[in-house]
Amino acid sequence: MDGLQEQQLLEQACECLEGATGLHPQIERASSLYLRVAPERTQRCFEVHTVPRLTPASVSWIAARLEPEYPVLIVSEYVNPRLAERLKSMDIGYLDLAGNAYINAPPVYVYVRGNKPVAAESVDRDPAGRAAFQSAGLRVVFALLCAPRLLHATYREIADAAGVSLGSASRSLQALRDQGFLLETGSRTRRLHNHHALIQRWTLAYPEQLRPRTLLGRYRAPGPGWWEHADLEPYGAVWGGEVAAARLTGYLIPERVSIHTRMTPNRLMAAFGLRKDPDGDIELHQTFWPPECHTEGPELAPRLLVHAELMASGDERNIETARMLYEHGLAGRLEPD
DNA sequence: ATAGAGCCGACTCGTATTGC
DNA sequence: GCAATACGAGTCGGCTCTAT
Numbered sequence: 001m002d003g004l005q006e007q008q009l010l011e012q013a014c015e016c017l018e019g020a021t022g023l024h025p026q027i028e029r030a031s032s033l034y035l036r037v038a039p040e041r042t043q044r045c046f047e048v049h050t051v052p053r054l055t056p057a058s059v060s061w062i063a064a065r066l067e068p069e070y071p072v073l074i075v076s077e078y079v080n081p082r083l084a085e086r087l088k089s090m091d092i093g094y095l096d097l098a099g100n101a102y103i104n105a106p107p108v109y110v111y112v113r114g115n116k117p118v119a120a121e122s123v124d125r126d127p128a129g130r131a132a133f134q135s136a137g138l139r140v141v142f143a144l145l146c147a148p149r150l151l152h153a154t155y156r157e158i159a160d161a162a163g164v165s166l167g168s169a170s171r172s173l174q175a176l177r178d179q180g181f182l183l184e185t186g187s188r189t190r191r192l193h194n195h196h197a198l199i200q201r202w203t204l205a206y207p208e209q210l211r212p213r214t215l216l217g218r219y220r221a222p223g224p225g226w227w228e229h230a231d232l233e234p235y236g237a238v239w240g241g242e243v244a245a246a247r248l249t250g251y252l253i254p255e256r257v258s259i260h261t262r263m264t265p266n267r268l269m270a271a272f273g274l275r276k277d278p279d280g281d282i283e284l285h286q287t288f289w290p291p292e293c294h295t296e297g298p299e300l301a302p303r304l305l306v307h308a309e310l311m312a313s314g315d316e317r318n319i320e321t322a323r324m325l326y327e328h329g330l331a332g333r334l335e336p337d
Numbered sequence: 338a339t340a341g342a343g344c345c346g347a348c349t350c351g352t353a354t355t356g357c
Numbered sequence: 358g359c360a361a362t363a364c365g366a367g368t369c370g371g372c373t374c375t376a377t
Contacts, residue, residue, distance in 0.1 A: 136348065174362085
């Protein structure tokens with residue numbers, strides 16, 4: 001999202017706030033966007049973060065990443081009641097285009113939730129631009145991030161490795177180029193740019209766009225702690241999410257299990273006595289990344305995926321663990337932008 | 338509440354064109 | 358000849374609307 005679109009979204013949200021409350025917010029632009037919500041009544045200034053489509057994962061991301069100088073105000077097209085509740089509980093302010101808002105700037109206090117979303121034109125709805133962060137695009141981005149050799153491969157090789165069609169690979173790469181995430185440095189030599197933002201976009205889009213499509217089913221094990229001594233390797237499977245994070249950091253006691261496998265679930269079910277259960281705490285997923293993707297160990301999913309799964313859970317301890325994984329693994333492996 | 342029709346977006350596939 | 362790119366046709370799945 002570029003600066004102009006950010007400001008447009010903020011201006012529209014401010015109009016909604018003005019209409020609903022009679023406050024006269026004042027936008028200030030420096031290195032980032034700032035908002036004085038009621039300059040005539042309080043000098044309190046918020047640092048604005050625009051997130052057109054707010055999801056549980058993006059709230060997790062924001063909660064994990066922000067160490068702001070000023071209190072934070074999230075501006076989105078729509079903040080649903082559950083997210084509103086969650087943001088308020090963390091004392092993070094929000095504004096949306098439906099007129100929902102939480103602003104805690106004494107003596108000014110606003111809390112509105114439950115307004116329905118307005119059917120407005122999204123600022124992030126350009127089909128070509130989104131291609132990189134839909135299911136096919138997410139596979140391509142993941143392959144490029146985890147197997148950098150592919151940056152210098154042909155379109156066909158990239159498409160094969162990512163498990164998408166040639167046309168989808170082409171559209172995804174074009175979208176990445178358009179958004180400044182992919183730089184052509186010569187004939188078939190490419191470089192990823194702005195890794196941090198790219199990982200953020202991937203992390204936010206993964207639980208919505210790709211994860212539901214790789215889900216094979218939910219299961220339940222005969223007893224707790226079964227995963228501690230289970231050997232997945234013979235079944236072409238790896239640990240994701242909380243179990244992988246526990247093994248990488250020793251910081252978590254897993255409650256939910258996610259397993260990524262290249263085979264059908266039958267053999268895993270037979271080996272570990274798993275039963276199908278729509279409310280089970282075990283999720284089986286089809287592996288979507290190429291074998292050459294870098295992993296931390298033979299039985300662990302790539303760190304980028306583990307990070308995204310933790311962030312998507314919304315659990316505070318998971319988010320903290322995700323931050324550790326990012327800082328002590330992902331960030332160090334990135335090329336400088 | 339549910340089933341069926343219709344619509345739409347995302348994706349794949351095939352093919353034509355262009356450039357090296 | 359091969360790779361990159363563009364584009365149209367077709368498929369699939371999800372969503373909404375409507376009739377029952």
